[in-house]
Amino acid sequence: MPSRRLFLNVGVNSTGYHGNSWLAPDAAWDRFLSFDHYVEVARLAREGGFDAVFLSDHPALQRADTSRPLHSLDPIVLFTALAARVPDIGFVVTASSSYNSPYNLARRLSSMDHISGGRVIWNVVSSFNPDIAANFGSAPLPGREERYRRAEEFVSVVKQLWRSWDHDAVDTPAALGDPLWSGDSARPIDHHGEFFDVRGPLNVPLGPQGHPLIAQAGASDAGIDLAGRHADLVYAALLGKHAAREFGAQLRERAAAHDRDPETVRVLPGLVPIVADSTEEALRRHERLNGHADELSLVRAFADRHGLPFDPDGIVVPELFHSEENQQGPIGFTRSLHDLVSAEPLTLRQLARRVDGGHRLVLGTPAEVAEQILDWWRDDVVDGFTIQPPTLPHDLRTFVEQVVPLLRAEGAVTTDYPESTVRARFGLPDPVASAPTR
């Protein structure tokens, strides 16, 4: 039995992870705008001992005709409000390094960190969609290479701003009546780079956990390099154990290359659970969720979506999936399918049950789902998972009530919160004492 914990985050966007989740008959379709809905979801997550709730983001209206409303309320605002209502749990806040300014974002995240008592994790995204660019000026979306160069400088500036304060600046006001912060307890950063000029210091002192953690999800080379340099948590689409092990090794190597302790990077790939009383029922629920009456219909739609020939019992060859480092959209989803069928011979029928919405699908009874989670963790292939319940709150409640107790019984998770910050919970060191200042 390993002494390390299994970390669990949970995605809480909108009506659930699945595109059809807004059609769930047991909840109001317009709950994507309801604060009470998110409070219920976050409380459920806390009851289940999750380490953090997670919101992805997209600052533009998404109108896929057949999909749920997605990415409406701003993550900084929604998670700040939740932090004021739900204790203990962490908050993974997605915010773009392409369409924010470093000073405002550093300040807002640090303010959240103070108010929440040290529970903020910033998920850095560079934004890949031209619809977003059109809301922020006349310039077209920059290419990936430029966006990641900007992201790297952005994160570096934000960290410098956070660290422009000493730990004890607020603890020791000298004598009352003395000048405030007249020494160098808060220092300008005088940053002048390719994209940003920022003088500083920040106007918010260090918080309860020093400063927020950093999360990252990009799977391109540039994304992995950014994660290796800066990320405490990494979210990824990893569909098989082999690929997960390789990804973790690559990430740790990159962290070491940037003079970081490779054991301080936590990998929590996405995982979509479909839990039912029997395996058969879980298969049927998977089909219904996707709007299909039977397995063959599901498999055919899967083939169509990925441009694969419809041969349910033929083995899918890796060559059918190819991604290019210079493509516009995210490359992680395509690469993960390629890696999965490279490592395991899978028929189309089998493959359609291993992935949903781009992430690892696990379906079955509570025991079957728990076992698939524990398997990767016992073998030290990942540090945990980012659970993506297909519909909210329904599938999160099922997971908390039926799967979490099995994970607890194995000593993998705890539903207590003995640590006072999310940094301590993830076992990560003081950022100001330990890390290089850029």
Add this chain to the structure above:
Amino acid sequence: MPSRRLFLNVGVNSTGYHGNSWLAPDAAWDRFLSFDHYVEVARLAREGGFDAVFLSDHPALQRADTSRPLHSLDPIVLFTALAARVPDIGFVVTASSSYNSPYNLARRLSSMDHISGGRVIWNVVSSFNPDIAANFGSAPLPGREERYRRAEEFVSVVKQLWRSWDHDAVDTPAALGDPLWSGDSARPIDHHGEFFDVRGPLNVPLGPQGHPLIAQAGASDAGIDLAGRHADLVYAALLGKHAAREFGAQLRERAAAHDRDPETVRVLPGLVPIVADSTEEALRRHERLNGHADELSLVRAFADRHGLPFDPDGIVVPELFHSEENQQGPIGFTRSLHDLVSAEPLTLRQLARRVDGGHRLVLGTPAEVAEQILDWWRDDVVDGFTIQPPTLPHDLRTFVEQVVPLLRAEGAVTTDYPESTVRARFGLPDPVASAPTR
């Protein structure tokens, strides 16, 4: 007895309005960073029936050696957290039109408006300090004229984004399973202006009050024009009744020139109350707050600060105060002193008791303070006041416990909240039905 209400907002920055408020012996000096402190203050304000709490802002570290720490936690974040904890009361959120992007700000304020149930008021500022500019790029702070041109375009874009939705877009999802928002319930705005290119639509539908109210404080010609065009609430430094009456008339005239109903603009100038059991005690508290042992010392410091000759019992002539439309800093404070001594002959000794920190000072017993508030309101010179308690929470508690009951007894205020949004509370019309779309 007029049937209209007296509106009251209250400033809740940091440790209080007064520069020395962090030295108050009855509260921890570092409460400027404490969420619990702000919760206590907002709850007190709600108990007192205030219409809204107000945070000014300055996105740069302010290190005046002898002043309180000011403008640390971000207003959007702090007020979102408070909205999740304190019901009913409104939130005046200051955010800069020079150092935000319209899409992000429109979305964040709209998200707050949804989560708070329609309690958000955006206070538009153009930011006048070079320290701020240095945190947001290498360009120097633009001149006032350019900043206000940008502010006007910024507010116009934000309003277009808010109004890119129909009222009933979320009420009627057609039949479940039909395409979502496929008609023109959300429309691109396709804005292309001098400063901004924004396609839209916003990804947040209209909220409980349509969209947030708009507040404005600039006293320059450009500021008043911006207020006339867009502001629902106006904050100003108005030291005398004569100037207040003139200011209101000027503002309504400007609103009418922009095709607005002039009766829908509410003027709530700043007011600093110092309440004590006797007039003498209030005078002594005013001196102590400013770090002086007696009146002459206070008067001398006042003269020094404003560059006036020290002649305690000589009349101060208006020519001693002059402001220029093209000066860098805010011109409202200087102009308000000029207007006060033009309308009333005041000795230096008297003048030093009429203003503190730039705003109207009223000091005395609870009855004296209430009478000075009611006097302007009865004469219809203003719609209400933005109370600026010198120290928090102390002076707010005193005001709520001792002054508010007197205002209630006159029928000027209520401590109930019968209206469900801050727009309804201020008696303002549906913005989508009534207003031009730019």
